[in-house]
Every structure is written in structure tokens, then in C-alpha cells.
Amino acid sequence: MREEQNKRKQEILTIAARIFRQKGYNATSMNDLAKECGLFKGSLYHYFKNKEEILQEVIQPYFEYLLPHLEAIDSSKMTPTKKLRMSLEIQMRAIEANRDAVSVALREDRAVGNPYREEYIAKRNRLEDHLVAILEEGIEKGMFRKLDIRMMSKAILGMCNWATVWYSSSGRLSSKAIADHFTDLAISGLKNKHLSRLD
Amino acid sequence: MREEQNKRKQEILTIAARIFRQKGYNATSMNDLAKECGLFKGSLYHYFKNKEEILQEVIQPYFEYLLPHLEAIDSSKMTPTKKLRMSLEIQMRAIEANRDAVSVALREDRAVGNPYREEYIAKRNRLEDHLVAILEEGIEKGMFRKLDIRMMSKAILGMCNWATVWYSSSGRLSSKAIADHFTDLAISGLKNKHLSRLD
Numbered sequence: 001m002r003e004e005q006n007k008r009k010q011e012i013l014t015i016a017a018r019i020f021r022q023k024g025y026n027a028t029s030m031n032d033l034a035k036e037c038g039l040f041k042g043s044l045y046h047y048f049k050n051k052e053e054i055l056q057e058v059i060q061p062y063f064e065y066l067l068p069h070l071e072a073i074d075s076s077k078m079t080p081t082k083k084l085r086m087s088l089e090i091q092m093r094a095i096e097a098n099r100d101a102v103s104v105a106l107r108e109d110r111a112v113g114n115p116y117r118e119e120y121i122a123k124r125n126r127l128e129d130h131l132v133a134i135l136e137e138g139i140e141k142g143m144f145r146k147l148d149i150r151m152m153s154k155a156i157l158g159m160c161n162w163a164t165v166w167y168s169s170s171g172r173l174s175s176k177a178i179a180d181h182f183t184d185l186a187i188s189g190l191k192n193k194h195l196s197r198l199d
Numbered sequence: 200m201r202e203e204q205n206k207r208k209q210e211i212l213t214i215a216a217r218i219f220r221q222k223g224y225n226a227t228s229m230n231d232l233a234k235e236c237g238l239f240k241g242s243l244y245h246y247f248k249n250k251e252e253i254l255q256e257v258i259q260p261y262f263e264y265l266l267p268h269l270e271a272i273d274s275s276k277m278t279p280t281k282k283l284r285m286s287l288e289i290q291m292r293a294i295e296a297n298r299d300a301v302s303v304a305l306r307e308d309r310a311v312g313n314p315y316r317e318e319y320i321a322k323r324n325r326l327e328d329h330l331v332a333i334l335e336e337g338i339e340k341g342m343f344r345k346l347d348i349r350m351m352s353k354a355i356l357g358m359c360n361w362a363t364v365w366y367s368s369s370g371r372l373s374s375k376a377i378a379d380h381f382t383d384l385a386i387s388g389l390k391n392k393h394l395s396r397l398d
Contacts, residue, residue, distance in 0.1 A: 022309055027225030107306065107364075110221055151372070151380040154365060155358040162357030165306075173350070181350040189388030 009047050012037050017058045017100035025055055025104065025111035055104070056116055062105040063123045065094055070130045080138030081187055084156075087130065088179040088186070091160040095167050096175035103164040128153050135190070144190040156186050208246050211236050216257045216299035224254055224303065224310035254303070255315055261304040262322045264293055269329045279337030280386055283355075286329065287378040287385070290359040294366050295374035302363040327352050334389070343389040355385050 015036050019028050030051055034041040048054045069090045073083050095102045112120045131153040138144035159182045167178075214235050218227050229250055233240040247253045268289045272282050294301045311319045330352040337343035358381045366377075 024223035024225045024309070026223045110223070147383070148372075148380050151377060152384060154361070155381050155384050158358040158361030159354040160357070161364075162353070162361050165360075166353060173347075178350060181347050182354050184346070185351060185354050185385070185388040187388075188391050189384040189386075192387050192391035 013057055016054050017104055021100045021103040025108045058101050059105040062102050080134050080143055083134045085183045088183050092175035092179040095163050099167050106161050106164055145193055212256055215253050216303055220299045220302040224307045257300050258304040261301050279333050279342055282333045284382045287382050291374035291378040294362050298366050305360050305363055344392055
């Protein structure tokens with residue numbers, strides 16, 4: 001019985017992630033959600049206290065997946081190059097696994113209110129700090145050029161995060177292949193200076 | 200009198216761009232907008248037929264700014280490297296000029312309905328096609344490596360478009376400086392192969 005309930009809850013969260021992404025969290029009412037799930041509104045409250053709680057449960061699995069992976073990468077003995085490669089693979093794999101939820105997690109930030117907001121911001125910043133740390137290590141070890149670390153982190157984050165806009169599970173490439181292309185561009189760019197500004 | 204009206208209309212559009220970005224288009228009512236503008240709802244309809252028209256007038260200036268610039272770049276005799284540099288400068292300058300409006304133009308695509316939708320998609324695709332053409336030319340001329348052109352375009356678009364999320368006019372760097380950093384990473388990455396996958 002409990003298993004049945006959990007399964008139903010997961011189904012609701014899958015639908016909620018899709019509706020939040022398509023329509024926007026603020027524009028989606030509990031009524032809309034109930035209708036999409038084929039439930040009465042009252043039944044929805046049987047599973048979730050309120051809409052904020054649904055948003056949290058849509059977003060949390062992304063961070064629960066991502067953060068332990070980032071920590072494992074950070075504390076590993078891999079080279080910065082290899083760390084960056086792994087990090088992009090993980091980020092793209094998260095989008096592949098649940099594009100709707102990652103879109104909501106990354107793009108509906110305005111919707112996350114108190115008491116969840118502080119923790120949310122901390123988790124999101126964790127991703128950028130992780131990239132900054134890899135770049136710092138790479139520069140320190142002479143493997144990457146001395147570039148503006150904040151800007152390079154934002155550039156690399158942008159490559160990955162923008163995929164929430166265009167990624168399709170029926171697309172030409174797997175998340176692994178996309179991450180490979182992005183890593184190639186990023187690492188080649190971080191390592192090699194194109195000297196001439198003239199051509 | 201007409202001048203006064205135009206000025207007021209522009210003020211409304213500035214406010215609308217901000218509210219649409221912060222709250223989402225779907226979640227913003229004409230009532231919300233009127234309140235933020237210090238107007239009665241009826242007065243808002245004096246300037247705009249409906250909310251769809253406001254969205255269009257928020258989005259259009261971005262494309263009206265961007266597209267002629269892209270066409271000038273495309274038809275110029277500049278090298279692909281220089282074209283890419285110019286293109287990123289223009290894209291970042293658009294964000295600097297009106298981050299709210301560009302955010303709405305790029306991230307509220309779900310909100311653009313008929314009869315505007317087809318033209319909107321065409322204009323948005325124009326930006327990616329422009330990058331694809333530059334990369335094709337660069338590869339053809341032996342200036343860039345033979346990379347996956349679609350993926351490289353999406354990576355570069357992602358760098359720029361994600362700036363709608365983090366760019367702040369009070370930030371450390373100008374749009375020109377940000378574009379310089381992104382161009383450095385992209386061009387160096389497009390030109391130079393980092394051969395080893397081992398380090």
C-alpha cells in the first residue's frame with residue numbers, strides 16, 4: 001500500500017516537473033496540477049502539503065544526485081582536466097535523466113521562497129564553486145592558462161545549463177556525447193592560447 | 200502630446216520586462232502590470248490591446264537590434280574569427296542594454312503564442328544559424344578544427360544566453376570584457392586541439 005502511494009507520488013512529481021517547466025511555477029495552480037494528474041484537488045493535498053512542497057520535491061533529486069558526485073570529484077586525485085570532464089558528464093547526465101526537473105531547478109529560481117531559499121542558493125552556488133576550484137587547481141598546476149576564473153566558470157556552466165532549453169531525449173546525441181563535445185571545446189580553450197587577434 | 204504618450208509607453212514596457220522576468224509572463228496579469236505602473240487597468244488598455252501585445256513589444260526590440268547586426272556580420276569580408284568576436288560582443292551588448300527584455304525574449308519562449316509564434320521561432324533560429332554559418336566558414340577555411348558544428352553553436356549560445364541569468368549591470372565587467380573572455384575561450388577551443396585525453 002505504501003509502495004503504491006510512493007509510486008503515485010512519483011508520477012505526480014513527473015507531471016508537476018513538466019507543467020512547471022512548460023507553464024512556469026507561478027502560473028500553475030494546484031487545480032491545474034490536479035487536473036493534469038487526473039485527481040481531485042483534495043487528493044493532491046493527500047500527497048503534498050502545498051505547492052511549495054511539490055516544487056521542493058521536484059528540485060531536490062537534482063541536487064541530491066549532483067552534489068555527492070561533485071564532492072567525489074573534488075576530493076579525488078584526478079587531474080583538473082579529468083575532473084572537468086567528469087563534472088560535465090554528470091551535469092549533462094542529470095539533464096538527460098530528467099530534463100523537466102533540472103529546468104525547473106535551474107530556471108525557476110525566482111519561485112523558491114522561504115524557508116527553502118537560503119539552502120537552495122547555497123546548493124546552486126556549490127556548482128559554480130566546484131568549477132572555480134577545478135579551474136584554480138588547473139591554473140596552479142600550470143595545466144590551464146591564467147584566465148578569468150569566474151568568467152570561465154560561467155561560460156562552462158552556461159554551455160551545460162542552457163541545454164535545459166534545447167536538450168531532447170530523442171535528439172541525435174547522448175548526454176555523454178554532448179558532454180564530450182563541450183569538454184573538448186572547454187579544455188582546448190583553457191589550455192591553448194590563440195595568440196593572434198588579427199585573423 | 201504624442202511624445203509624452205510614447206515616453207509613458209516605454210516606461211510601461213521597461214516595467215513589464217522586469218515583471219515578466221521576475222514573475223514569469225504567464226503568472227503576470229494585466230492587473231499586476233497596471234498596479235506596478237501606477238495606472239488603472241483601463242489606462243493600460245489605452246496603450247496596448249492586450250498582454251500578448253505587451254510581450255511582443257518587450258521582445259521585438261531585442262530582435263530588431265540583433266538581427267541587422269548579425270546580417271552585417273554575415274555579409275562582411277571579416278575572417279570567421281573576427282565574425283565570432285563581433286557576434287559575441289553584439290549578443291552581450293544586447294543583454295547589457297536591457298537584460299530584462301533579453302531574458303524574456305530568450306526564456307519566456309513558451310509564452311509566445313499565435314499569431315506571433317512562427318515568426319518568433321524563425322528569428323530565434325536565425326541566431327543559431329548565424330553561428331553555424333561562421334563555424335562552417337571557419338572549418339572550410341582551415342581556421343577552426345572539424346568539430347560538431349551544431350554542438351559548438353549551442354555551447355557558444357549557451358555561454359551568452361545563460362548570462363541573462365547572472366548578468367548584472369553593477370557587476371565587475373562590462374559586456375565588452377565578458378564577450379572578450381568568452382571569445383578567447385571559444386576561439387582558442389575551436390582552433391587548437393588538446394590531444395591527450397590522459398592528463
